Amino acid sequence: MKAPLLQLDEVSLSFGGLKALSDVSFQINAGEIVGLIGPNGAGKTTLVNVCAGVYRPSRGKVQFEDRLISGLRQDQVAQRGMARTYQIVQPFPAMTVRENVTAAALFGGGIRHLPDARKFADEQLAFVGLAPHADKSAANLSLAHRKRLELAKSLALKPRLIWLDEVNAGLSSDDLDNTLQLIRQIAARGITIVMIEHLMKVVMGVSTRILVLKSGTLIADGLPSDVIRDPAVVEAYLGGHYAEDGSRRDD
Amino acid sequence: MKAHNIAFWAIFAGVVALLAFMGDSYWLRIGTTVALYAALASSWNIIGGFTGYPSFATAAFFGLGAYASAIAQLHGVPMPLAWVLAAASGGLLALLLGFGLLRLRGHYFAVASLVVAEVFRELIIAGGDLTGGGMGLNLALLPIPPLAQARLFLLAFSALAALAALLSFWIVGARFGVALRCIEQNENAAAMVGVAATRYKTFALMLSAVFASAGGAVYANWLNYIDPSDVFNVLMSVKPIVMALIGGVGTVIGPFAGAVALAAVEELVTKGALDLNGAFLGLAIVLLVLFMPGGVMGFLSPARRMRKASE
Numbered sequence: 001m002k003a004p005l006l007q008l009d010e011v012s013l014s015f016g017g018l019k020a021l022s023d024v025s026f027q028i029n030a031g032e033i034v035g036l037i038g039p040n041g042a043g044k045t046t047l048v049n050v051c052a053g054v055y056r057p058s059r060g061k062v063q064f065e066d067r068l069i070s071g072l073r074q075d076q077v078a079q080r081g082m083a084r085t086y087q088i089v090q091p092f093p094a095m096t097v098r099e100n101v102t103a104a105a106l107f108g109g110g111i112r113h114l115p116d117a118r119k120f121a122d123e124q125l126a127f128v129g130l131a132p133h134a135d136k137s138a139a140n141l142s143l144a145h146r147k148r149l150e151l152a153k154s155l156a157l158k159p160r161l162i163w164l165d166e167v168n169a170g171l172s173s174d175d176l177d178n179t180l181q182l183i184r185q186i187a188a189r190g191i192t193i194v195m196i197e198h199l200m201k202v203v204m205g206v207s208t209r210i211l212v213l214k215s216g217t218l219i220a221d222g223l224p225s226d227v228i229r230d231p232a233v234v235e236a237y238l239g240g241h242y243a244e245d246g247s248r249r250d251d
Numbered sequence: 252m253k254a255h256n257i258a259f260w261a262i263f264a265g266v267v268a269l270l271a272f273m274g275d276s277y278w279l280r281i282g283t284t285v286a287l288y289a290a291l292a293s294s295w296n297i298i299g300g301f302t303g304y305p306s307f308a309t310a311a312f313f314g315l316g317a318y319a320s321a322i323a324q325l326h327g328v329p330m331p332l333a334w335v336l337a338a339a340s341g342g343l344l345a346l347l348l349g350f351g352l353l354r355l356r357g358h359y360f361a362v363a364s365l366v367v368a369e370v371f372r373e374l375i376i377a378g379g380d381l382t383g384g385g386m387g388l389n390l391a392l393l394p395i396p397p398l399a400q401a402r403l404f405l406l407a408f409s410a411l412a413a414l415a416a417l418l419s420f421w422i423v424g425a426r427f428g429v430a431l432r433c434i435e436q437n438e439n440a441a442a443m444v445g446v447a448a449t450r451y452k453t454f455a456l457m458l459s460a461v462f463a464s465a466g467g468a469v470y471a472n473w474l475n476y477i478d479p480s481d482v483f484n485v486l487m488s489v490k491p492i493v494m495a496l497i498g499g500v501g502t503v504i505g506p507f508a509g510a511v512a513l514a515a516v517e518e519l520v521t522k523g524a525l526d527l528n529g530a531f532l533g534l535a536i537v538l539l540v541l542f543m544p545g546g547v548m549g550f551l552s553p554a555r556r557m558r559k560a561s562e
Contacts (some may be wrong), residue, residue, distance in 0.1 A: 053441075078445035090443060092436035103433050106426055108445025114426065153444055 003066050005030045005161055006051070007194055011070070011217075013050055020046045021216045023060070028161065034194045035207035035224070039219075039236070042215040044196045045087060048163045052084045053077040065160065078108040079244035083154035084163035087196075089146045091138035098134040101125055101152045108157035108209050124152040126180060144175040151182065155191075162186065164195040168202055180205060203229070212236075256420065259504050263416070267409045271402050279401040283473070284548045287407035287466055290508030291487070292494035293415035297419045299492060300501035301422060302455045303435030304353065305361045309463050310368035310487035314342040316464025317471040318375060319480040324430070324472075330393075335466040343458045349453030356438070372483035381411025387478025389542030390471060404473045411469065415462050419503040432457055435501070455516065486532070493532060496539045 004027035013021040021043050022061040025213055028034055038044050047200045049055045051062055053074040064082055072080070079219040085132040092100050101121035102114070111117040133141065141149060147167050154162050168179055176199070183206055197203045203210065203224070210227040214236045220227045227233055270282040291309060298306045320337035326332060352363050375382045382388065393400055422428040430451040433441035441448050471477045476493025491506075492512045513535075520531050 073447070074442035075445045075447045078443060084420075084443065086439075086443070090440035092433055092440055094436055095499065099429075103429050103441075103446070104444035106429055107433075107447075112426060114429075155443060217402055 002030070004028060005159060006194075007063045009061050009063075009136035011050060011057045012037070013055055014058045019216055021050065021057070024213075024218050025060075026211055026214070026218060026221055028194060030160070030192055031187075031190070032192055032210050033183070033206050034192075035203040036194055036196045036209045036213065037203055037210060039197075041215075041217060042171075042213040044167055044213055047213065047218075048084055048165055048196065051077075052082065052163065063236060075107070078157055079110065081158065081160040083108070083157045083161070085150040085154055085165055085167055086148075087165040087169065089143075089150045091141075091146060091149055093137070093139040096135050096139065096140055097125065097130055097138055097149055097152075100149060101156045102139050104153040104156035109160070119143035120245070121152075121156055124155045127155065127185070129154045144171055144178075145178070146219060147171065148182070151186070155186070159191060161192045161194065164193060164197075166196055166198065168197065168199055171178065177201070208229075255504070259507070262411075263413065267405070270405055270469050274401075274405075276401055278396060279398075280403050281514065281518060283401070283405045283408050286405060286412045286509050287470065288490065288494060288510035288514055289369065289412040289507045290415050290462055292328040292498070292510050293419055293503075294411060294459045294466070296419065296495050296502075296506045297422065297431075297462075298456050298459040300495055300505075301419075301428065301431040301435060302452050304456070305357075305364075305453060305492070306456070306459070307309075307361055307365035307485075308348070308367045308460075308493075309491050310354075310483050310485060311364075311371050312344065312460040312463035313467035313470070313487050314368060314371055314375070314472060314479070314482035315344055316341050316380060316467030317477045318388070318467075319464070320468030321390055321471045321477055322381065324390060325388065330403075330472060334465060336535070338461045338465035341460040343466075345457040345460035346453060349449075349456050353449065353452050353456065365485070368483045368485065368488060372479045375479045377484070383478075385479060387476060387481075388471075389476075390396070392475055393472070404469065407469045408531035410467070410475075411462065411465055412510075415505065416503060423478045423503060427451065427454075472532065486529070488532040489536075490530065493536055493539070496536070497543075504548035 006028040008025055010023045010025050012019065012023055013149065024047065036044055036047070046055070050057050053069070053072050053076060061068055066078060069077055069080065074110050085179055085198060092103065098118065098121055100116045101124055103118045105111045106114065108122065109117065111120055122134065123129065125134050126193040128151050129149050130145060133145060137148060138146070164183070168176055171179060180202060183193060183195070207224050210220070210222065210224050211218060212227060212233050217238060220230045220233045223231070253332045266282070270278055274282060291313070295306065295309055298304050316337040320333045321339040323333035323336050328336065330503050347369065352360060355363050376385045378384060395403070422431065431443065432439070433446050434448050434452055436449055465481060479506070490513065495506045495511030496509065498507065498509030516531065
């Protein structure tokens, strides 16, 4: 059997006395679109941060493509092919949209030649539909476009895996449909996706598997249809009556 | 090369040549001061402008360079080699400081960097015969006539300023420059796109320090005498920042415009009342921050001005 793309073994993280993650273990296989859900404060973003090198786990290990990555810095993880977007988008505000993505191609993407990096950046911008805005300052983009810029930057890192941290939060329903379409297209490029998502419509719509985190502990891991009926999940996260209707939004 | 870059080099070479061939000792002194200022402002701009780390450590590197050069020469090292050693000592100090100081951001970094010069001043004062303590050190006079000396130091500082400009032009167009710009804009996002921020900003601080220390090294020979309160003076840290602010932070030519402006105003104010120099500098900082955040270059470039306004 093929080794998993990403593997977490009993990963724990404590901030002082607060245990943010306890013994989280799971695997992500190449080609999956995994939804990571859980109530506010469950540790979802913390989990991304541990995998992406922002925090070093207190215990346990993270392996990506069979190599140990826990302990590496954020930039090293990005260079090894794991990208992440931030819930609160992180543009380079005084650079143009193209320059933003070019920087990602130049460093994380490993295209050291500036014109080549620019060309690759333009391809990513076309892919996410931002090509008409390439020369705009990143500070002047609408929220929906900033989220797409974040995606374009992640793609310019030439990743094998992308963590999407609430890329849909705050979007109108039109924008939402576009982003959903985009997520499917990213997956079609062979990039594995793990998405943190509050909108059940999105989670149920695109995920091939769902992980549920509660108070820093993984309480469910399985097919969307199974997880959504798991009594522990219903109890802890959705509340009884939501379990009948997976399309309703939680908050 | 862009038109304004060519104009910059033409003016630079023209002014230096004019001063070297035609200048009397008064104009040579002013020209030399401007060249030293330009080198320091341009060097500060690498860490403070391109990288966005507001360093107040220029005086530390400048003073270290002056002392490294003076002590080396008093122990028999020839002047040019002593200058190179001094520049290297600044780079080494920056490398060591980088690991500690560059973990701090914004105001924390500024305050921490301010302390470095004070620490060095105390160390030099406590240094006994090696450093001359609070009395300072005298250097041997060069065996050439005064006017030839004045020309030599004009050319030495001008060469340093030219190297700083060359380096800055290169940075702006290079992958390294993109890394610094990412760090300046959003260090978190820089890490996210794979920029090894610590490495790049430490390198930026080293490059900046090499020029400040080389400036101090040449300065020691220019004056033939150095003492701790002069070369570690906090004004040595503040003036490069003011010049970069006047001219345009993060631009290549800005620090040069700022150096000319500051030297000119200092010359005019100093003639009237020596004591007002510091007061003027304070007033200039306040006015600049309030009315000209983009500096002279910001005024000249409408695109940049609009970009700033839209943030």
